[in-house]
Amino acid sequence: MTTGCLTILIALITVLGVFVSWLWYRHWHDGNVNSERKEKASALIRKQAREAADDTARALDKSGTTDADTLTGVIWQHSETPVITYDASRREFTATAARSAQYDEALLFPGGGPVQLTRCFVHTYTHRPGQAWTFRVSERDDDVCRPSTQIGGRVRLALTRISSMYAEDLTRAGVQEALDPTGRRSFDVKDVVREGDRMTLSVLVSSSEKAVDQCYRFTRPVAGDDGQGSATAVPVASC
Template sequence: MGPDRTGGAVVTTRANRLVTTGCLTILIALIIVLGVVVSWLWYRHWHDGNVNSERSEKAFALIRKQARAKADDTARALDTSGTTDADALTGVIWQHSEAPAITYDASRREFTATAARSARYDHAVVLPGGGPVQVTRCFVVTYTHRPGRAWTSRVSERDDDVCRPSTQIGSRVRLALTRISSMYAEDLTRAGVQDALDPTGRRSFDVKNVVREGDTMTVSVLVLSSAAAVDQCYRFTRPVPGDDGQGSATAVPTSSC
């Protein structure tokens, strides 16, 4: 009588079925887990998108609110300044708005200040790469004075391109402050300052005048942007304690050089 192969075949079949069932169970479990993960990721993407949109809108609203508040504060400061001098009024506007570019239209008795304003918010994401995000808006503020009336301000939100020259001028003013502050007093001549500010001759600065009064040096500079016909006069002032001394400079825009 030969060996009983029927029992072995049954055992093998049952083992194969168990393996197949186990693999199928594992596969179903993996599919379920994967579906849960995908659903969770989709929900987080949707949720974070809504959160980021809300935070972005709040940041933009804050920028607009601050721009209007600064414009109102500046108009009140112009009212109380008690001066009609264009340079002095330009200084008042700059002190309160810190706008790098401020132009004056004498025929309209109107100043125009152009500046970009920024705010930050936390950008929410599931994967690494989140964190603070900076948003920026461009504003042009017009300050007008009519005889017998108070100063008024009008705030206009513009495309980012409008503020690029102003932002560039602001960056170049900060560079000029650093270089003028580091110069020796004996080098603070018109040619010396021009060479220090624009050593490569790229025409970013045009030094108009350098005047020393006592222990103070005043440098008038036309700061140019890359845009055509967009520039701003600035008056740089720094102490000159001695021929070998250095000092911290300050800068304020003026209506003319």
């Protein structure tokens, strides 16, 4: 009996050792796999950011204009960057936005699957007299992009609310109430103008963090079949 129990005990210890070794190997293997997938996702995000900046610089060259609002619109069209600022003294635009990509995380136990990876970028576009537009792409800490991400979310919210408003309510006071009913000053409606069958609204959109502001121009038809209409938005240099 003693010999049999000892044999069983040794066998159990051996099996447990093999199992622990296998768990350690899987942990090591999955960690390496996830690191490689994360790095590939990061490289893809950086590549996309640089390609977008290159395309934007080319579009700025082709625009043939010096109007800040028009150039801001060109940058928005090619990058959809929520926050775009202009420094007239340096003839320089700065666009801040986060970019994301997904990769599948490998895990031994349930809980793995798609993981969203986000990186923060600041794009700088500079123009010198007689020269082509140049650009720089800088990767920053995530907190640099939080105000931009927040403003982007608030612009989407504003689009939904402005699109659902009835034409008769599209006044400065009416839009202000619709966008900022609690008075938090996330939105400041500067102007509402009717031009034919189209309404144009100038709105200063603000973030909660670091007090970042961005002017946006919203447009929508005066009224659709139900008295409402689909709105669009584009950032501008100033309200």
